[in-house]
Amino acid sequence: xxxxxxxxxxxxxxxxxxxxxxxxxxxxxxxxxxxxxxxxxxxxxxxxxxxxxxxxxxxxxxxxxxxxxxxxxxxxxxxxxxxxxxxxxxxxxxxxxxxxxxxxxxxxxxxxxxxxxxxxxxxxxxxxxxxxxxxxxxxxxxxxxxxxxxxxxxxxxxxxxxxxxxxxxxxxxxxxxxxxxxxxxxxxxxxxxxxxxxxxxxxxxxxxxxxxxxxxxxxxxxxxxxxxxxxxxxxxxxxxxxxxxxxxxxxxxxxxxxxxxxxxxxxxxxxxxxxxxxxxxxxxxxxxxxxxxxxxxxxxxxxxxxxxxxxxxxxxxxxxxxxxxxxxxxxxxxxxxxxxxxxxxxxxxxxxxxxxxxxxxxxxxxxxxxxxxxxxxxxxxxxxxxxxxxxxxxxxxxxxxxxxxxxxxxxxxxxxxxxxxxxxxxxxxxxxxxx
Amino acid sequence: xxxxxxxxxxxxxxxxxxxxxxxxxxxxxxxxxxxxxxxxxxxxxxxxxxxxxxxxxxxxxxxxxxxxxxxxxxxxxxxxxxxxxxxxxxxxxxxxxxxxxxxxxxxxxxxxxxxxxxxxxxxxxxxxxxxxxxxxxxxxxxxxxxxxxxxxxxxxxxxxxx
Numbered sequence: 001x002x003x004x005x006x007x008x009x010x011x012x013x014x015x016x017x018x019x020x021x022x023x024x025x026x027x028x029x030x031x032x033x034x035x036x037x038x039x040x041x042x043x044x045x046x047x048x049x050x051x052x053x054x055x056x057x058x059x060x061x062x063x064x065x066x067x068x069x070x071x072x073x074x075x076x077x078x079x080x081x082x083x084x085x086x087x088x089x090x091x092x093x094x095x096x097x098x099x100x101x102x103x104x105x106x107x108x109x110x111x112x113x114x115x116x117x118x119x120x121x122x123x124x125x126x127x128x129x130x131x132x133x134x135x136x137x138x139x140x141x142x143x144x145x146x147x148x149x150x151x152x153x154x155x156x157x158x159x160x161x162x163x164x165x166x167x168x169x170x171x172x173x174x175x176x177x178x179x180x181x182x183x184x185x186x187x188x189x190x191x192x193x194x195x196x197x198x199x200x201x202x203x204x205x206x207x208x209x210x211x212x213x214x215x216x217x218x219x220x221x222x223x224x225x226x227x228x229x230x231x232x233x234x235x236x237x238x239x240x241x242x243x244x245x246x247x248x249x250x251x252x253x254x255x256x257x258x259x260x261x262x263x264x265x266x267x268x269x270x271x272x273x274x275x276x277x278x279x280x281x282x283x284x285x286x287x288x289x290x291x292x293x294x295x296x297x298x299x300x301x302x303x304x305x306x307x308x309x310x311x312x313x314x315x316x317x318x319x320x321x322x323x324x325x326x327x328x329x330x331x332x333x334x335x336x337x338x339x340x341x342x343x344x345x346x347x348x349x350x351x352x353x354x355x356x357x358x359x360x361x362x363x364x365x366x367x368x369x370x371x372x373x374x375x376x377x378x379x380x381x382x383x384x385x386x387x388x389x390x391x392x393x394x395x396x397x398x399x400x401x402x403x404x405x406x407x408x409x410x411x412x413x414x415x416x417x418x419x420x421x422x423x424x425x426x427x428x429x430x431x432x433x434x435x
Numbered sequence: 436x437x438x439x440x441x442x443x444x445x446x447x448x449x450x451x452x453x454x455x456x457x458x459x460x461x462x463x464x465x466x467x468x469x470x471x472x473x474x475x476x477x478x479x480x481x482x483x484x485x486x487x488x489x490x491x492x493x494x495x496x497x498x499x500x501x502x503x504x505x506x507x508x509x510x511x512x513x514x515x516x517x518x519x520x521x522x523x524x525x526x527x528x529x530x531x532x533x534x535x536x537x538x539x540x541x542x543x544x545x546x547x548x549x550x551x552x553x554x555x556x557x558x559x560x561x562x563x564x565x566x567x568x569x570x571x572x573x574x575x576x577x578x579x580x581x582x583x584x585x586x587x588x589x590x591x592x593x594x595x596x597x
Binding site: 009011012013014264267274371375435 | 529530554555557576577578579580581588589590593595597
């Protein structure tokens, strides 16, 4: 995270060593106990059907409509703030909204509750408007090429991560305003060409929150209305296409680099370059981290492919859903303190979104209460997040494995994937240890 | 559905291994970190850093520019010093450990006139040639905080309060 004025003014404390060792041990133990005692017939897909929570009545639709209106208003507010508001990070509502409310907040809510972003997505709202206009003008949206898959999301997430971690002015309102404008332009063009549904599924943040949201217990039933299912079960039905696994690995790599760049090791290896040389270092670090994370996954997939005979590409897709909980765990562990601190800034910014000295709701001069949640509790929640991510990933990988392979092959393939998960979780904990 | 006969044994072995690892991990532990997380607020002398004695008379500087912080230097304060010469930063450490609740005095000597900013606590003091910036405060917020030269964005050091 870029330490900028008004964003990330406080870094998190390193995790105590004893918490690190216990959590890593628990991750290891849980994985192999899972191997021994978990179910032997595929379970998650059946559980993913869930049961009805709220029928598709007017009430649910009205709440959703209100949510969409609020989200759209906030989106437009941020866009205007970025392009025309004060170009000072701490005074403008855009940076904190993107980097805290959306990037961390929506991701956290997705994993814990469900794909709420998907319900209120402002980009999708805009896209639907564009599609309606296009149709009225006589232009019917076509089909996007299949080879495109989720590669646009992978690319988009990569660009966002570069802005977050390396761009010299990546936390500044004007820079983010231009990025948002370009993003909007692309979304509008895609909506006209391929329809609003394509945009809702392939816009980078929307895609990510849908994947993590598959972990959540609340979901939108195909027959309408809201459903309730056991946490993580939704991942058994997570749609996977070309580019899905890579997108998740990109996000995991990005969070890894973010954590690594704040460690003592990184400081000694890389120093603290600023400006564009800092950007180049960050880009190389980001790509390097993604490669390392990707290689770990590739090793697990290669092993699985070897012992089961499944084509590696198919195996990589089959196990992609198990990456979503890891992404969730990493993101929450790494950014939770930022969320607690800076969500307060967001509330203050609502009173003066453009940094013009307004005071709409009486809170614009508020100060962050850094003792809202004790640092001890933050440490516990970080560790719990990593472990929840780990357990989720193990369960999903296990279920997918017994779905695809016979018992003997399943066991051997799981061995590899479980080691990969343990490696990811230990790395995640190590990053917290070296904050 | 047949279960692999060795699976429960593998599971048991791993539980034992895990407990052993965790046990070794905690016993070889850094006691300072352990105390911090049982909630004891810092009074450990081990976390104090530089040995320089505070010059109580030279605290007049901090009064003009700092919006907050104790005006008179606390003789028992932890003193953290840094020097900036020609853009190069010299400080005893990259990150200084500070006990939560203790009094701290940050003194930055610079060859250019520039404000020094402590993040989080959000305290600023001006440094000028011949007149070091001094920030005196009580470290009551836990976390890691950057201290930098405001205009150039040069990071001086971090303080870790716990």
